[in-house]
Amino acid sequence: MIYLDNAATTRPFEEVIRETEQVMRRTFGNPSAVHQLGVEAEEKLEASRKAVADSLQVSPDEVFFTSGGTETNNLVLKGIGERYARKGKHLVATAVEHKSVLNVLRAMENQGYEVTYIPVDRRGIIDLEALKQALREDTLLVSVMHVNNETGAVQPIDGVADILRNQDHPPLLHVDAVQSFGKIPVHPKQSRVDLLTVSSHKIHGPKGIGALYKQSQVDLKPLIDGGGQEKGLRSGTENLPAIAGFARAVELNFEDVIAQQNHMHHLKELLREQLHHSIPDAVVNTPDDPHAAPHVLNVSFPGVKGEVLVRQLESAGIYASTGSACTSSRESVSHVLKAMGLAKDQLEGAMRFSFSSLNREEEPDQLMEKLVPAVKRLRRLGNIQS
Numbered sequence: 001m002i003y004l005d006n007a008a009t010t011r012p013f014e015e016v017i018r019e020t021e022q023v024m025r026r027t028f029g030n031p032s033a034v035h036q037l038g039v040e041a042e043e044k045l046e047a048s049r050k051a052v053a054d055s056l057q058v059s060p061d062e063v064f065f066t067s068g069g070t071e072t073n074n075l076v077l078k079g080i081g082e083r084y085a086r087k088g089k090h091l092v093a094t095a096v097e098h099k100s101v102l103n104v105l106r107a108m109e110n111q112g113y114e115v116t117y118i119p120v121d122r123r124g125i126i127d128l129e130a131l132k133q134a135l136r137e138d139t140l141l142v143s144v145m146h147v148n149n150e151t152g153a154v155q156p157i158d159g160v161a162d163i164l165r166n167q168d169h170p171p172l173l174h175v176d177a178v179q180s181f182g183k184i185p186v187h188p189k190q191s192r193v194d195l196l197t198v199s200s201h202k203i204h205g206p207k208g209i210g211a212l213y214k215q216s217q218v219d220l221k222p223l224i225d226g227g228g229q230e231k232g233l234r235s236g237t238e239n240l241p242a243i244a245g246f247a248r249a250v251e252l253n254f255e256d257v258i259a260q261q262n263h264m265h266h267l268k269e270l271l272r273e274q275l276h277h278s279i280p281d282a283v284v285n286t287p288d289d290p291h292a293a294p295h296v297l298n299v300s301f302p303g304v305k306g307e308v309l310v311r312q313l314e315s316a317g318i319y320a321s322t323g324s325a326c327t328s329s330r331e332s333v334s335h336v337l338k339a340m341g342l343a344k345d346q347l348e349g350a351m352r353f354s355f356s357s358l359n360r361e362e363e364p365d366q367l368m369e370k371l372v373p374a375v376k377r378l379r380r381l382g383n384i385q386s
């Protein structure tokens with residue numbers, strides 16, 4: 001099996017599985033309990049929080065565990081919207097955000113909030129001039145993803161922060177860093193980001209766990225009320241096995257983060273070269289360095305339907321996707337590639353190959369052995385049918 005769908009999710013590291021299992025067996029106390037089992041669980045919880053905080057170079061007080069990227073994005077957008085509604089009801093986001101941002105904003109628009117969507121260029125990168133124009137006195141929050149999940153395009157977060165800082169009433173800055181965490185440097189303090197989203201299952205941790213970084217002066221209305229865990233921001237008994245597994249994944253990712261990033265980048269560039277050589281009319285939708293993350297290569301094969309190619313590769317034991325996991329099963333074309341202005345056959349023929357540190361050197365070659373004949377076959381069939 002060749003797994004090239006790491007932007008959708010990653011295989012958990014063996015050590016993560018062991019850690020999760022051990023916490024279930026041994027550290028099963030409730031972190032809020034005052035007896036010894038509770039104290040041990042609380043220690044594990046706080047050690048895990050410190051591991052995540054260290055990787056982001058922030059204080060553990062500023063890290064809150066949630067059920068993942070989707071919940072964190074919901075918490076930020078709804079939580080800021082409600083907490084600061086008296087100040088204004090205007091939000092700004094890019095047109096290429098993940099659905100866990102875009103669909104929350106759509107729901108908020110139905111409740112009377114106003115949202116301005118910033119367009120992107122052909123590379124999928126936002127127009128900073130358009131961002132400047134979009135800002136108003138009543139803008140509460142600007143939400144910009146760090147790395148796009150479909151193309152790997154990197155947004156200029158520091159440039160965004162500079163623009164916001166120069167406003168008379170600077171809005172808050174939220175960054176969805178789900179695809180950049182562990183792939184390129186993510187330092188919210190240095191980049192003057194107020195709120196940041198990370199998720200465990202994209203870095204070989206368990207699913208259903210993630211975190212919010214929130215700088216201490218920012219206030220949020222919680223989504224979930226209850227026992228007041230996570231300093232009242234996210235009630236519910238903490239999912240300690242997943243939290244500890246997430247922390248272990250963070251430690252393993254950041255132990256030799258540069259080597260892992262170089263490995264992914266190397267595989268991506270090998271694939272890019274081979275595509276250029278063997279399928280010269282394939283169009284690479286991922287921008288060139290330094291505007292792309294190391295792990296994603298989005299490619300259009302004009303004359304081929306991406307979904308059909310995914311199935312063909314799957315029958316050869318190769319797992320890739322047409323775009324984001326949700327887009328690929330529910331919508332026929334990607335809102336991201338559409339926003340980039342791709343032509344119809346490039347939209348329909350788009351595929352995403354995404355790497356992790358677990359992919360092997362020979363896999364781009366092995367992919368090409370199956371990909372080249374599959375593209376040829378599908379084009380032949382397409383011509384016969386049309």
Ligand SMILES: Cc1ncc(COP(=O)(O)O)c(C=O)c1O
Nearest residue numbers: 068069070098100149178179199
């Ligand atoms: C950019 C981005 N944001 C948010 C999410 C949602 O994260 P989770 O799957 O942890 O809810 C994803 C996952 O697909 C993503 O790629």
